[in-house]
Amino acid sequence: VTNRTFTMLKPDAIEKGHIGAILEKINASGFRIVALKLTEMTKADAETFYAVHNERPFFGELVEYMTRGPIVAAVLEKENAVEDFRALIGATNPADAADGTIRKLYAASIGENAVHGSDSDENVAIESAFHFSGRELF
Numbered sequence: 359v360t361n362r363t364f365t366m367l368k369p370d371a372i373e374k375g376h377i378g379a380i381l382e383k384i385n386a387s388g389f390r391i392v393a394l395k396l397t398e399m400t401k402a403d404a405e406t407f408y409a410v411h412n413e414r415p416f417f418g419e420l421v422e423y424m425t426r427g428p429i430v431a432a433v434l435e436k437e438n439a440v441e442d443f444r445a446l447i448g449a450t451n452p453a454d455a456a457d458g459t460i461r462k463l464y465a466a467s468i469g470e471n472a473v474h475g476s477d478s479d480e481n482v483a484i485e486s487a488f489h490f491s492g493r494e495l496f
C-alpha cells in the first residue's frame with residue numbers, strides 16, 4: 359500500500375552541498391516528493407520535535423546541531439514508505455550503515471548523520487504537520 363514518510367536533510371548535509379545528490383538518490387529509489395522546503399528550526403522547534411530524546415545525554419548537542427543552519431524538510435510517497443526510507447538512509451551511526459545508504463555516503467558521525475526518517479506512520483503525521491500546512495502537500 360502506498361503511503362508517506364517525512365524526512366529532513368540536516369544542517370551538515372546542507373553545509374556540505376549535498377541537497378541535490380541526496381534528493382536525486384531519494385527520487386532514484388522510487389520515492390515521489392509530495393512536499394519540499396528549505397527552512398530552519400528554532401531552538402524551541404528542535405526541543406519540541408525531539409522531545410522524545412529530552413532525557414538523553416546528547417539532547418543539548420542535538421538541539422544545537424539541528425538549529426545551526428537551514429534544513430530541507432520533505433514528505434515522500436512510496437509503497438511501504440517508512441520502512442523503505444529507513445533502509446535507504448541506513449543505521450543511525452554511519453559507521454554501522456550499509457554500503458550505498460545515504461548515511462554511509464554523506465554522514466559524518468552518529469550525531470551529525472545527514473538525514474532524518476520518521477520511524478512510524480504516527481510520527482509521519484506529527485512530523486509532517488510540524489513543517490507543512492495542508493496546502494503545501496501535493
Ligand code: CMP
Binds near residue numbers: 470
Ligand atoms: P535521528 O535518529 O534522526 O533522531 C535522533 C537524533 O539524535 C539522531 O538522528 C542523531 O542525530 C542524534 N543522536 C542519536 N544518538 C546520538 C548519540 N549517541 N550522540 C549524539 N547524537 C545522537
